[in-house]
Amino acid sequence: MSIKSYKLYLIDLDGTIYNGEKKIKYAKEFVDYLNENNVDYLFLTNNSTKQPREVAEHLKKFDIETTQEHVFTSSDATKIYLESKGYKNLYIIGENGLKNTLSIFNHKNTEEDVEAVVVGLDRELTYDKLAIATKAILNGAELIGTNPDTLLPTAHGFVPSNGGQVKYLEYATSTIATFIGKPSRIIMESAIKLFNYSKNQIVMIGDNYDTDIMSGINSGIDTIHVQTGVTSLEDIDKKEKKPTYSIENLNKLVKKRRKNDY
The missing domain is CATH 3.40.50.1000 (HAD superfamily/HAD-like)
Structure with a gap:
């Protein structure tokens, strides 16, 4: 063909x-x-946990020569989406790659005045984080998932990915998430x-x-x-x-x- x-x-x-x-x-x-x-x-x-520079660096392990300009993550797309909606105040569940990419927004520590709850893979997820996110969504914040992946491949087999975290919040709040990835x-x-x-x-x-x-x-x-x-x-x-x-x-x-x- x-x-x-x-x-x-x-x-x-x-x-x-x-x-x-x-x-x-x-x-x-x-x-x-x-x-x-x-x-x-x-x-x-x-992957929302790494920024483009980190992804490009990781690719060197596989002899792939590229630059961060050639990498586009679900965090990058999430940033563009949030800007298009005019949101300013976020509650974020996620790791440094996501938080750093969204650094231009206000990161709230409580559910008050939150316009969007953004959920990326968080390997230090706690019940308290889920509780704040739930209250913010019930108060009217949009639920946004960086990606819907259910499993994450690792050297030791598959582990839960971001999809399960978002599903928890969808179920708890009876709210359908907007997925970016x-x-x-x-x-x-x-x-x-x-x-x-x-x-x-x-x-x-x-x-x-x-x-x-x-x-x-x-x-x-x-x-x-x-x-x-x-x-x-x-x-x-x-x-x-x-x-x-x-x-x-x-x-x-x-x-x-x-x-x-x-």
């Missing part, structure tokens, strides 16, 4: 560029080629607006059908499923909405761009 060339590549990380602490073959070659040929790309991650259109549209390309010039690359591929489908752009992570080719065959392409690994894209340089 022939794969068209694109002007902007939105690229997932875990399962696409690396698997946990393991390198994925041809990921380095693909990113090197994009860098060498000045092709626009953006790593799109649901993949597969939401919010993070996708925020990333796309950083560039001046039409949607037919943009593609989303990822291993996870439910987040990466659906985020592209939901946003009306092409998608490339890589068979290096969560979703297998057999799983893809069972889906009603198929990705535009499914490839064994990123080497197929390196070969394609060498053949169709521009």
